[in-house]
Amino acid sequence: MSIAIAPPHSPLRAAPRRAVAPLVVHVGVVGPGKVGTALLTQLRLMAPRLASHCNLELRLRAVSDSRHMWLDCDDEALNGRSHGAQTWRPADLDEFAAYVAGDGGEPAVLADCSASDVVADRYAGWLAAGIHVVTPNKRAASGPLERWRRIGVAAGASGARLHYEGTVGAGLPVVQTLRDLLDTGDELVAVEGMLSGTLAWLFNRFDGSTPFSALVREAHALGYTEPDPRDDLSGMDVARKLVILAREAGVALSLEDVEVRGLVPDDLAACSPDAFMESLDALDAPMAARLAAARAAGGVLRHVARLDGRRAAVGVETIEPDHAFAHARLTDNVIRFATRRYCDNALVVQGPGAGPEVTAAAVFADLLRVAGAMGVKRCAC
Amino acid sequence: MSIAIAPPHSPLRAAPRRAVAPLVVHVGVVGPGKVGTALLTQLRLMAPRLASHCNLELRLRAVSDSRHMWLDCDDEALNGRSHGAQTWRPADLDEFAAYVAGDGGEPAVLADCSASDVVADRYAGWLAAGIHVVTPNKRAASGPLERWRRIGVAAGASGARLHYEGTVGAGLPVVQTLRDLLDTGDELVAVEGMLSGTLAWLFNRFDGSTPFSALVREAHALGYTEPDPRDDLSGMDVARKLVILAREAGVALSLEDVEVRGLVPDDLAACSPDAFMESLDALDAPMAARLAAARAAGGVLRHVARLDGRRAAVGVETIEPDHAFAHARLTDNVIRFATRRYCDNALVVQGPGAGPEVTAAAVFADLLRVAGAMGVKRCAC
Incomplete structure (x- = not known):
């Protein structure tokens, strides 16, 4: 910024003519x-x-x-x-x-x-x-x-x-919100998000009363998942979203840089969609074990994306019961921006994060x- | 919209010259x-x-x-x-x-x-x-x-x-978010908000272990309240925010149209700030009774602003324990937009809603x- 050289008492500038043509x-x-x-x-x-x-x-x-x-x-x-x-x-x-x-x-x-x-x-x-x-x-x-x-x-x-x-x-107002924070001089400390409505719904529902595979089948039948549910369960779509936020924050990240802990066992990654749906029960024992571990630690399971400096990770985590992620509902996405200004409490945007309309x-x-x-x-x- | 009359195969338009001058x-x-x-x-x-x-x-x-x-x-x-x-x-x-x-x-x-x-x-x-x-x-x-x-x-x-x-x-991205919803054809059903960081802090803390007056004195000492805490407790600042959101949504509301249930007893509304601070204990019995009633109903107390059609109201309410407002922390504001598109789950923006920076x-x-x-x-x- 510099000194503007202009007479100090010039009149109010003339109103710009409003274009009549649209x-x-x-x-x-x-x-x-x-x-x-x-x-x-x-x-x-x-x-x-x-x-x-x-x-x-x-x-x-x-x-x-x-x-x-x-x-x-x-x-x-x-x-x-x-x-x-x-x-x-x-x-x-x-x-x-x-x-x-x-x-x-x-x-x-x-x-x-x-x-x-x-x-x-x-x-x-x-x-x-x-x-x-x-x-x-x-x-x-x-x-x-x-x-x-x-x-x-x-x-x-x-x-x-x-x-x-x-x-x-x-x-949801996410990208522009981050842009406004950064352009006004705030500094991003971390992004923490539930960025898949499908995975949010699955983990909101997964309380042990129903096998995980049955919930995936239900979500599939309700149209909550992609035609091939592995496209959701792999976490790759969430990883893409995290890369976008990282780049917006000036971190030159690629998809390969994201540590993605997917939910699809390696031996089911390459089979046909039908064969995968028939083998879904293979998810049940490991997911039941994760849920038991989360409960033993006093928490709940959630699918979380994290960006912390240059480190980007996506996967299932145990979350404290009083964390905002534990209270999300249905297919809600939640994005938390922790910044220098929003340090004690993050800036949070929450709501349905998918759907054509x-x-x-x-x-x-x-x-x-x-x-x-x-x-x-x-x-x- | 109308038919554009232009040759169907015109070349890509020439790039506009970028102004070099800032x-x-x-x-x-x-x-x-x-x-x-x-x-x-x-x-x-x-x-x-x-x-x-x-x-x-x-x-x-x-x-x-x-x-x-x-x-x-x-x-x-x-x-x-x-x-x-x-x-x-x-x-x-x-x-x-x-x-x-x-x-x-x-x-x-x-x-x-x-x-x-x-x-x-x-x-x-x-x-x-x-x-x-x-x-x-x-x-x-x-x-x-x-x-x-x-x-x-x-x-x-x-x-x-x-x-x-x-x-x-x-x-927090609130006004622009509402603008984007409306300009793209969504319809506002209701706005529900915790729009005062001060009142949020007071009701997050008010669990019966400390008299309400003591919490007000603490908030005053911490600088969380206005110099005269009645400016917060009256609810008028929250009512102003609700009027702004209503007008943004096309509802020609005035401050007088908002039903404001303030926390300042009538007989303390006109005294000096010092006299008010000395009389704060007068708030304790009614607030304790409200808290007891909320608990009897299985809920928590929160200071809430609501816009529902043309009806705008501001005051303390009993909130269900699984409502988002029950999980807000510290001085967080929370704004929930329920719209035709965001009907099952609202679009929620949450975070510190005050502070110079x-x-x-x-x-x-x-x-x-x-x-x-x-x-x-x-x-x-």
Whole structure:
């Protein structure tokens, strides 16, 4: 900071002229699965209010899945009705992005609602071209460091934004909260989290009255797990979230650096999903033993992710009964930031950390943050 | 939303030229008390990083308290050293704002760290003049609706921003979280909060082993209460926070609309602070009776703020022992948003909700949000 050289008694500056024309933002959605579809529904619902209250006009230009894309979306698409005269074309992400960007006269935002590395590979190019990206896709922020750095360079050079709040806690305010802490000079001491709703549900329920395998089968039947429950039990999805938080805090961590203590026995790691479901009972004896040990120590079992300095670990732990993690319910995620300022008591964010609607809302809020960076006002006053 | 008319195969838009010159933002701080001083310290600490990482140059131009102002701040001021050749002048908020704004060539942000209605009275004029305001001062957002509406009109007309995250949970992400929920189409069902760190501490400690009056005296001695503890015990500060959240959710509530069940007996409401402290024992019998009733019902006592539709209430309640409020610690605030999306489990933010450093950080983060709206990038990638 330095002394500003200006006359000390200059008049109040003139009010900037408010643009009467709305800000038009071109939107493209990649991955119209559950999250993408929820996002399209939310965009449709909120478009009139954003236009009238925020002078923001969101124009859905295109939707793409991994095989097809649909350019030239219109109100029919937003209203979820027939595709009309539109035709699906073979997907081509470059053509898709170019179409969304149009002639460059309006800002363009791509919402990547896929979970694909192929799409994440395009971020750097899109950002370099001035196209903003908002996404709950964990691949870029937790994938190869070299790609992540290229993405950062591209965004830095063009000024285009990448927002990814939805990657860690879905709709919970986690990434931005950490960003605000760090950018205002706080120092991260540790992050401690229950970052899997599925694993939270399993350990909230696992009290010894029902074998662990039966709970996994129940969660699977309820749709709480991935189609292959090993994708949850392995802890790798949680590890990805921890890598994202670590990088946000300036720790250049890779997935391989995380000490992941998974719940899938080695001899069941490679079999078919069906064979795994049939062999689930193999989890029961070791999990019963862990529960007994936790109880003998006066605690409860929880699946916990920890970042402490550069050390990142994910696995089942015995937790004291008066710890916040012991009181979480259902599929709640819990994220605790211990910082220099939040030292006696941590800053805690808690709530459901998965689901199409809340994840789509995180993408939508990121999109509004991009619009905010272009002058769109959002406040109640 | 509407059909965008543009050629379907236009090339990727040209990358916007990144401005090499940093964004310069003029900053003025009103109210250099504990929060204002902490903010000045944080600004000084983070200025080099913001300049190098975000291409943002914050220029502290002036500081004002209620009686004096100090124009033409420089590095000496930021370094907390002597005031050098600078002279304090009699405070004049108009002259102060005009000085911070300078010739209007650079955006200006006033950080109101006072708790003053006199300063809040100026917001509308400042915003109309294109000067942004960031503040933890609750007066504007919880004060007369007519003034709040004038502030909104002024900001709407000029495009200048008013951010006030620090008014409810200090550094906790509360106002922006609610904003994101609503702007992405969620619907607020209820807000339930422990919004006073002082009252949280008192009821966390009040287990019958120590009279309530002794805990109030202890909190007073520890500096946990306001100089006159009635300012906490009355519940009015909590009621202000609830009004702010209600207005954020579009409910045009005033302080008089909140049903406040205070802890100060009527006959002690008007006496001197010293006389009140000497009469504290009068609280003991009624509070002991409340505690006994709560225990008979199997619950615990907590000071709770509730917003349910248009109904807003603040007071001591009996809470179930497995409720999140029963497990809060020390001076933690807890805010639970129950919404259409967060219906089974609420979205919960918890942590210390007071203190100069975390409150100043909220003001600083708001300032960075204003800078973000002018194109300053903040992300780890």
